[in-house]
Amino acid sequence: MEQHMNIDLRWTVNHSEYQKTAEYIANLKYEKALDHLQTLVIKRLFELHKLNLFQTGYQMPITHYNNLAVPLGKPTLDWTKVSHYAFLNDFYLL
Secondary structure, eight states: OTTTTTOOOOOOTTSHHHHHHHHHHHHHHHHHHHHHHHHHHHHHHHHHHHHTOOSTTOHHHHHHHHHHHHHHTOOOOOHHHHTTOOSGGGOTTO
16 A cells, blocks of 8 residues: 555654654544533533533533643643633633
8 A cells, every 4th residue: 555655754753753643633533622621611601601501511521621732742621621712802812
């Protein structure tokens, strides 16, 4: 297959294109986790306010987001702080 596609050189971990691609994939995963978390927050902010509930269904997405954010040097989230934001514009990651 490599000959058919005229691929002469395989990427290794030290290859610059490999590193760029790995960074790109890590950023995609981070952004996907951020989008998922953002969707949950927007959907639930008003419901949580009306029902006076907190931490409902957020621990797993926040943990997933934080696990992806740390290696990229992005800020992590703590639900106790996020749940106290009164307005969407207070949530600077959105």
